[in-house]
Amino acid sequence: TGGVTTIDPGFKNTGSCESAITFLDGEKGILRYRGYSIEELAEKADFLEVAFLLIFGELPTKEELLKFEQDIKEQSVVDDDVKKIVDAFPKSAHPMGVLSSLTSALTAFNPSSVNVDSEEDVYNTVCKIMGKFPVLVAWTMRKQKGLPLDYGDDSLGYVENILKMMFKKPNQEYTQNPILVNALDKLLILHADHEQNCSTSTVRIVGSSHAGLFASLSSGISALWGPLHGGANQAVLEMLEGIKEDGGDTKKYMAKAKDKQDPFRLMGFGHRVYKNFDPRAKIIKKAADEVLADLGIDDPVLDIAKGLAEEALSDPYFVDRKLYPNVDFYSGIIYRGMGIPTEMFTVMFALGRLPGWIAQWKEMRNRKEPIGRPRQIYIGENLRPFKSITER
Numbered sequence: 001t002g003g004v005t006t007i008d009p010g011f012k013n014t015g016s017c018e019s020a021i022t023f024l025d026g027e028k029g030i031l032r033y034r035g036y037s038i039e040e041l042a043e044k045a046d047f048l049e050v051a052f053l054l055i056f057g058e059l060p061t062k063e064e065l066l067k068f069e070q071d072i073k074e075q076s077v078v079d080d081d082v083k084k085i086v087d088a089f090p091k092s093a094h095p096m097g098v099l100s101s102l103t104s105a106l107t108a109f110n111p112s113s114v115n116v117d118s119e120e121d122v123y124n125t126v127c128k129i130m131g132k133f134p135v136l137v138a139w140t141m142r143k144q145k146g147l148p149l150d151y152g153d154d155s156l157g158y159v160e161n162i163l164k165m166m167f168k169k170p171n172q173e174y175t176q177n178p179i180l181v182n183a184l185d186k187l188l189i190l191h192a193d194h195e196q197n198c199s200t201s202t203v204r205i206v207g208s209s210h211a212g213l214f215a216s217l218s219s220g221i222s223a224l225w226g227p228l229h230g231g232a233n234q235a236v237l238e239m240l241e242g243i244k245e246d247g248g249d250t251k252k253y254m255a256k257a258k259d260k261q262d263p264f265r266l267m268g269f270g271h272r273v274y275k276n277f278d279p280r281a282k283i284i285k286k287a288a289d290e291v292l293a294d295l296g297i298d299d300p301v302l303d304i305a306k307g308l309a310e311e312a313l314s315d316p317y318f319v320d321r322k323l324y325p326n327v328d329f330y331s332g333i334i335y336r337g338m339g340i341p342t343e344m345f346t347v348m349f350a351l352g353r354l355p356g357w358i359a360q361w362k363e364m365r366n367r368k369e370p371i372g373r374p375r376q377i378y379i380g381e382n383l384r385p386f387k388s389i390t391e392r
């Protein structure tokens, strides 16, 4: 057994590292990036400022932010051969699978990104991925819609340009609609980091072998894809749609969620760390109301979502297990209101989480963390002699 006497499935009680990036208090519903509260950052900062803060440790000065924005723009071209990889996928391919593949493929077109021996190497590699990732996200969506893979408009801001590349609406006001831009900017900030969650731990452990940043990010995207993690935002909308199609009977689905024989879970509820409320969910719920009202959208699934949340908050099964709406519960309702396809919701989560993954990978490399290699308790067969095929 290699000296191990106990194991900790899902690492529920295991700390993997020391980190100075994000602070969570699950009991009090506190989330801070580098000491700043998520409430203040969502209200007063923009996504690129928060990305700089997470990755480099301080809020940028005006000059630093302008340079970061310019350096990212200069790196936002993706090798045209990457389009051949996009073309090779069937239209039915899930966008998370496409995004993970394209992110890993970036290494082939940027081999120098693997060597991060100096701070300058790191900075250049960070700008490369911050510039190219939104293009991959947009191309992933356009592939699904059978639309041309092209670029946006470099004169636009980072988030505006993402909307421009994704939608390419002829009418400028759509992609530069301040309601949409502010909503997306806030959503990306709220998703930007969350300490040692499943996908971030994946990025850190893959990076601990000194695999390149893009390969480590590609692994994180795959981990995020799962419906228990980032994939939950897609699963929430599919669940809400199902309840709506089924007549909107939320009590029936609450009962299913409590029935141990039924594999159904109330997607968007519960959290490993937050045993009270997810502070992000509170902000996103408010934003959902504002965005849908501003866009003049009356989405019945929002009412179903609110009904479920109210019922769960007073149901002993959920209260005893401290199951409250999490970040994924309301976010999809906003994405849908913005015209983003359901299968792209987790890609939007990855777009937000990118700076957090980068920051955590950089911290792990800067602190020269050892390669991740846990032990086990062996429960298999004892030594036994080989049997020839005629004896089996």
Ligand code: SDX
Pocket: 010, 193, 194, 196, 197, 198, 227, 228, 229, 230, 232, 257, 258, 264, 265, 266, 267, 268, 269, 270, 271, 272, 273, 321, 323, 326, 327, 328
């Ligand atoms: C994210 O870790 C992070 O920080 C993640 C994240 C981030 O920013 O990176 O916050 C993003 O992934 C949010 C979570 C999104 N996932 C979902 O919404 C999927 C539904 N929720 C779960 O499956 C679950 O709540 C987890 C995965 C979020 C947490 O799982 P845990 O901590 O391993 O808890 P558990 O599965 O052991 O559940 C404890 C109890 C069990 O009942 P008992 O066996 O004690 O009787 O609560 C029940 C579970 O059956 N339970 C649920 C439930 N979630 C837990 N029952 C019904 N519906 C649910 N959603």
